[in-house]
Amino acid sequence: MYSGCPDKSRSGAWVRWVAAASALVLAATAEARELKICADPNNLPFSNERGEGFENKIVELVARELDAKVTYVWWAQRRGFIRNTLKAGLCDVVPGTPTDLEMLRTTAPYYRSSYVFVTRWDEPDIASFDDPRLRQLRIGVQLIGDDGANPPPVEALGRRGIVGHLKGYPVYGDYSLPNPPARIIEAVARGEIDVAIVWGPLAGYFAERQTVPLRTTLVSPAHDGPSPSMAFDISMGVRRGEDALRGEIETALAKRRTEIDAILSTYGVPRLTIERRAQR
Template sequence: MRLPIYAFAAALVASSTPSSAQSNLLRVCADPNNLPFSDAAGNGFENRLAQLVATEMGKTVSYTWWAQRRGFVRHTLKAGQCDVLMGVPAHYELVEATRPYYRSSYVFVSRADRNIDVSSLKDPRLRKLKIGVHLLGDDGMNSPPAHALGDQGIVGNVIGYTIYGNYRDSTPPARLIEAVENGDIELAAAWGPLAGYAALQSPVPLRIAIMKDTENFAPLQFAFDISMGVRKGDHELRARLDDIISRKRTEIDALLSSYGVIPAPTQVGGGG
């Protein structure tokens, strides 16, 4: 799920395409190479969530696959090729967002055997540790932790890992966490669901800490409520999704937990 991290400035215009509520298909826009969120084999939690939703609606899931890079929304939802994004920020104003189905935060990730107990963005040790951050593009749209570190002048010991990566490789954003595992960096600043899933798969134990003292960097946000998104004006589909999220809360929570998705408290300093 890269969308909640960087898609806030994506252009998205309402379409007159009929709602999927009128079809026997749940047409989902998804990335085929972006675990733990989605992949073409259906192994992501958003794939499984889409199946849960489709079953509740008496529909069959149909995917429009597109790499979540620049133009993702334009080529999928806006183009009328699909009707729902399974993960968007709850306040993503350019789509019709459902009620949130989870909340997560940026976190620090380190190898457990290094005993690095950093959780605060104000921790003075950040000036000496070798830190990895995700770089989201060449237009200033970097992750909140990257901006927060830069605001403090912490740059010389920070290494950027493009979230786009080499798309021929499996799950490009995972290179950041692998750098921690391999000892190339001491600390990574990562989006919680990616970090939690990586910890389940990691060959070495990882320590994960939700970022603290983020309120010092407002208006930057570090925690986000995540919803599903449909085209603006598709009130019928949004209402049906809202109902399913409400009724299937226990199943959805269990699904997220099985993927290691790290929940953020209802209120996190500087959160969404």
């Protein structure tokens, strides 16, 4: 029979339930913000699904500044990558994109790198497309896209008529294997080619992981006449119109500048001075 006095055991349980529910609500509120990242799950040194790439590490720094939780939409970086991910609304941020990529709204760049020559230490150092030895050497070049489009180094070689000893290595490679872009660096280490001309972050990372010592040398000059530049500023990109998010990310990148530089150094990314340009 109800005596008119509260049941202390039930009252205590109710208080505990309310406290636990409140804690859950507060926790959910604190974790409500997500930073949805478009990234490749098999693309070291940039990213992989285990979070081992340098872009994974930089994204985590940005997320902490934004008090956000990182979630990934994994998609192989093939033709249509941005259309099928960011523009489709599946995610909100693309790290590691060229600053001048017109289909995105990009932040100020957080690093600038260049193509490099990769040789074995027991082979002559090559730094310029005008080095006459290139006409005799077996040269590995990267081919971009499913159609094997020519990157800037191939255009520079073609203008000089250096075409007889080229071997192409698709950037995408065999995606069923780990680290498909590494094949061109491995070919230098095995002596299958004499020199490779490779995008700097790829070269710096994989050259250090070969069983024989390799040398990486920045292409000089970075601007080779009418050929496209060999060097690029790299930013993070968001959808056009999302200026508030872009501004937040840009501020976070600036605040974490020292830590970002340390990450890039750890991964062997060769860097040039960022070209300061007016925002588009």
